Amino acid sequence: MIHIAICDDESALVDSLKELIRQYGLEKSVEIKITVYYDGLELIEKYDTTIDLIFLDIQMKLLDGLRTAKQLRKLDEGVGIIFLTTLTQYGLEGYKYQALDYIIKPLKYARLKSELDRFLSRRQKEESPFIVVNNDSGKYKILLNSLRYVETFNRNLLFYSEQENIICYKSMKEVAQELAPHGFVRCHSGCLVNLSYVKGVKKLEISLITGETLTISQPKRKEFMEQLTEYWGDRL
Known part of the structure; x- marks a missing residue:
């Protein structure tokens, strides 16, 4: 329809x-x-x-x-x-x-x-996959190919997208499950990153193609690198 x-x-x-x-x-x-x-x-x-x-x-x-x-x-x-x-x-x-x-x-x-x-x-x-985010100011449709990462923010989540940064009241666990099939992986307990935006990883720092940097926790590093390698391997 x-x-x-x-x-x-x-x-x-x-x-x-x-x-x-x-x-x-x-x-x-x-x-x-x-x-x-x-x-x-x-x-x-x-x-x-x-x-x-x-x-x-x-x-x-x-x-x-x-x-x-x-x-x-x-x-x-x-x-x-x-x-x-x-x-x-x-x-x-x-x-x-x-x-x-x-x-x-x-x-x-x-x-x-x-x-x-x-x-x-x-x-x-x-046609691109998207996620719908609700908050007190309204309802927003965010294309996943424009969503760089999701981060915890004052007990809520903050979606960093090309259109703007948008607050979401869902839990990180819920959003991580929803976005996992689309190449989003946790780099630490409070951050979920879109692998298509990852430029490189050096020690405990992730560089994005936008010039931004994110921290990767030691406990998450091995799993993150495995998923990143698999993601890049599918595209090489």
């Missing part, structure tokens, strides 16, 4: 786009869930991390599409965004928020079909 969101303050356009998306789903035999938001602020406040693609109007009253996209990238760096606009220059500006494309209003089915075909093809090739 694909979860598509429409964020536009024009109800007539929303209804039209919903019908076109449903038509596409029937033609392609693809199950599509559609969620509608009538303003960027509503989308941000009620964001659902299961959303795969967002049709986002650029010109809205309370929170315009460009500012909405900027906030969206803090919540979900992987969700697809296609801007809806009447002015080409606004669509081009949207590319700095990693938008897939933009569609000039009024919408034509042929263009919509082309965009959805391209999105589905890319999704099949590039």
Whole structure:
């Protein structure tokens, strides 16, 4: 199933786009869930991390599409965004928020079909595993290929990702079990590191490709090195 969101303050356009998306789903035999938001602020406040693609109007009253996209990238760096606009220059500006494309209003089915075909093809090739993190400020979808390491922090966990550092209330044991199949290994009791970011290990210090360094405990070193060697061996 694909979860598509429409964020536009024009109800007539929303209804039209919903019908076109449903038509596409029937033609392609693809199950599509559609969620509608009538303003960027509503989308941000009620964001659902299961959303795969967002049709986002650029010109809205309370929170315009460009500012909405900027906030969206803090919540979900992987969700697809296609801007809806009447002015080409606004669509081009949207590319700095990693938008897939933009569609000039009024919408034509042929263009919509082309965009959805391209999105589905890319999704099949590039779909990345992720973890969903909840805390008091909201819910965040973190792609695992952007997560460098997880560290204990004031009785909670702190996720160090490319989008930002995010607090998580799960236990280290729970997160370690969840991420173990994806190349994450403990370097000490309070730190879980993504092996794809490891550049090298010297004595009790791990160097990451980002320039950061982490400590490895003596009791964990042997097991860590064995798993790192196995991980590198699979990729050499």
